Amino acid sequence: MNVTEYIASGILESYVMGAVSDQERREVDCLSSIYPEIKQELDQLSASLENYALLHSIEPPPQLKASLLEKLNFDEQKDRPETIVRPMPVEPTSGPTFQVTWIAAAAVGLVLLAFSFFLVSRLYNEQQTLSSLRSANSTLQTELRQLRDRQQRDEQTLALLRQPGTRTLELRGNEKAPNGDILLYWNPQSRQVAVEVRSLPPLQPDQQYQLWSLVNGKPIDAGVFDGGNAAPFLQRLNRPIGQADAFAVTVEKRGGSPTPTLSTLLAMTPVKS
Amino acid sequence: MVSESVLIEKLTQRDQRAFHWLYDQYSPALYGVVLRIVRDEEQAQDLLQDIFIKIWKNLDAYDAQKGRLFTWMLNVARNTAIDALRSRKTQPTSAIRTDEENVHIVDRQYNTEQPNPEHIGVKEVVSQLRPERRELIDLVYFNGYTHEEAAEALNMPLGTVKTRIRAALQELKQLFKS
Numbered sequence: 001m002n003v004t005e006y007i008a009s010g011i012l013e014s015y016v017m018g019a020v021s022d023q024e025r026r027e028v029d030c031l032s033s034i035y036p037e038i039k040q041e042l043d044q045l046s047a048s049l050e051n052y053a054l055l056h057s058i059e060p061p062p063q064l065k066a067s068l069l070e071k072l073n074f075d076e077q078k079d080r081p082e083t084i085v086r087p088m089p090v091e092p093t094s095g096p097t098f099q100v101t102w103i104a105a106a107a108v109g110l111v112l113l114a115f116s117f118f119l120v121s122r123l124y125n126e127q128q129t130l131s132s133l134r135s136a137n138s139t140l141q142t143e144l145r146q147l148r149d150r151q152q153r154d155e156q157t158l159a160l161l162r163q164p165g166t167r168t169l170e171l172r173g174n175e176k177a178p179n180g181d182i183l184l185y186w187n188p189q190s191r192q193v194a195v196e197v198r199s200l201p202p203l204q205p206d207q208q209y210q211l212w213s214l215v216n217g218k219p220i221d222a223g224v225f226d227g228g229n230a231a232p233f234l235q236r237l238n239r240p241i242g243q244a245d246a247f248a249v250t251v252e253k254r255g256g257s258p259t260p261t262l263s264t265l266l267a268m269t270p271v272k273s
Numbered sequence: 274m275v276s277e278s279v280l281i282e283k284l285t286q287r288d289q290r291a292f293h294w295l296y297d298q299y300s301p302a303l304y305g306v307v308l309r310i311v312r313d314e315e316q317a318q319d320l321l322q323d324i325f326i327k328i329w330k331n332l333d334a335y336d337a338q339k340g341r342l343f344t345w346m347l348n349v350a351r352n353t354a355i356d357a358l359r360s361r362k363t364q365p366t367s368a369i370r371t372d373e374e375n376v377h378i379v380d381r382q383y384n385t386e387q388p389n390p391e392h393i394g395v396k397e398v399v400s401q402l403r404p405e406r407r408e409l410i411d412l413v414y415f416n417g418y419t420h421e422e423a424a425e426a427l428n429m430p431l432g433t434v435k436t437r438i439r440a441a442l443q444e445l446k447q448l449f450k451s
Contacts, residue, residue: 010439016344017413017438018351019420029339046344048445049414050302053347055399057301058308060321065296068322072292072329 003037012038016045153233157185157196160234165189171249171267177201180266184211184247191240193222200227200266203251210252211237212260213244222247224256246270277342284332296325299343303350309415310354311361320357324350355417401448406441413438 014020015028032039160166166187173180181198195211203209203226211222222244223237251264283291303324308317327349335345399407412418412426424434 010435013439013442014420014435016442017410018348018417019413019438033338043341044446045442046341048442048449050341050343050347051449052410052414052445053306054302056305056309058305059301060304060318064318064321065300068296068325071322072326 001031001035003035006031007038007041012042012045016042016049149233156194156234156236160185160187160192160194163187163190163192167271169247169269169271171247171269173200173267174265176264177266180249182249182267184269185234186241186244186247186271188242188244191242193237193239193241194234195225195237196234197225197227202228206254207251208254208256209266210250210256210260212248212250213241214246214248215243216245219248219260221256221258224252224254244271278337281332281335281337281342284329292329295328299346300325302343303346306347306350306415307354309411310351310417311358316357316361317354320354321350324353327353351414351417358417402441402444406437406444409434409437410441410445 011020011024011028015025020028028038028042032042161168166185169184169186171180171182171184177200179199180201182200183196183198185194185196186192193211193213200209208224209227210224212219213222214220220241221239222241223239225235225237246268248260248268249266250260250262251266252261280291280295284295300321304317304321307320307324308314311317311320324346328346331349335342339345402410409423409427412423413420418426420431420434420438424431427434429437
């Protein structure tokens with residue numbers, strides 16, 4: 001603020017003359033308490049007017065003083081309580097209440113905000129836990145299924161092996177299937193045959209493996225079975241085999257052939273009695 | 274000479290001697306101002322009593338930070354007298370003064386002006402003030418005219434009134450400095 005300009009504006013002169021609005025009066029009061037230059041100018045102007053007023057001094061009648069003192073003493077006793085009792089200012093009390101209300105509202109708002117953040121983070125955590133639980137659950141289910149399958153296989157194998165007289169034969173692949181390996185479970189009394197494919201090369205979709213039992217040099221159809229990973233662990237063959245000197249495996253068309261194709265012979269093993 | 278701060282302290286303690294001193298010291302100045310405003314001796318005397326009662330009762334309202342005690346008292350006196358003058362003017366029963374009467378009142382007022390030994394140089398100082406500036410000061414300060422009212426009464430632009438008030442007070446300031 002330019003103090004010099006403000007002083008030169010003439011508002012201070014109007015102020016001391018009592019010719020300013022209430023707003024201007026407050027402005028001058030405020031500024032004069034801040035700027036010593038304004039205060040000084042105001043004091044000088046006031047002093048000038050005081051002197052000007054003094055110039056017009058007229059002695060009041062002497063009896064006026066006595067009368068005034070009488071009134072004052074009288075008034076003092078009667079009116080003093082009245083002058084002392086003043087209505088309580090309203091603003092200061094309403095101010096703090098207003099502030100307290102705002103502070104309380106802001107506090108409640110903050111608490112709510114914090115609480116909702118807490119809830120959202122909780123929700124996020126719960127969702128994460130839920131999804132990890134879900135994946136763990138599906139893993140467990142997969143493992144359970146695998147275990148169940150294996151158990152079923154083992155039970156089948158065991159059931160077959162438990163039967164008295166069941167024999168276990170291993171058929172190893174020849175040069176056409178160097179890694180070929182089949183376990184054969186055969187019970188001559190119940191005439192049941194089952195194969196467990198440990199390893200066989202995969203076939204065309206229209207092909208299957210066929211087991212043959214050889215009795216007195218004659219091949220007898222002992223049933224078809226599948227190789228590869230999709231094949232069940234233990235495959236029961238539905239041909240009753242009571243006798244066999246040897247077993248052989250060939251590759252035939254799906255469903256099996258009445259006579260073995262010798263060129264596709266993969267494995268053969270004799271049955272030792 | 275009692276210093277103003279001591280005087281104020283004694284006054285707020287309701288020291289009657291301080292009040293006596295205050296009255297003796299300032300009643301002529303306040304009476305002069307009030308008489309100049311209302312131009313009626315009887316009313317001026319009643320008002321002067323009211324003014325001193327007001328001052329005595331409202332001493333708590335006086336703020337030494339905001340201005341000098343005498344200035345404050347002058348303002349109390351001026352406002353009280355101007356209010357009285359205005360309420361008298363708005364009273365429907367009051368007779369409208371003719372110019373003749375005004376002249377008479379002014380004459381009487383000037384006649385009652387007694388030679389004050391303390392302020393012998395009154396006429397000299399005032400005579401140094403330019404008449405149009407003095408007129409303006411008297412209108413605003415003694416008659417409580419607003420800038421607008423003064424502009425209308427003196428038939429001059431508002432801006433000129435403001436400028437002249439400043440010039441008049443600056444001149445007054447210089448006069449009392451020397």
